Amino acid sequence: MAKYADYFLEVSLQDYAFLNYAPSLVAAACVASSRIILRLSPTWPTRLHRLTAYSWDFLVQCIERLLIYPPPPKKKNKFSKAQSS
16 A cells, blocks of 8 residues: 555655645545545545544545556566566
8 A cells, every 4th residue: 555655655756736635634635536446445445534533524525536547557577577478
């Protein structure tokens, strides 16, 4: 998940629109966006809501902006090629 969170953080640094959001909100939205890409459920568990103090409804607009930029495709590791042979 860290790889995707880092990717979304990079995206947020390259788009001026993210200056309209608090840095902590952007960070929380990057975590939520990563969980969406990884299909983790629930996407925004109560534990994260309590930890960040951001509700899902408060994050949605920032998440939608982040997800405009799809993450790069997954790279196959060197072992997956050997296993498929």
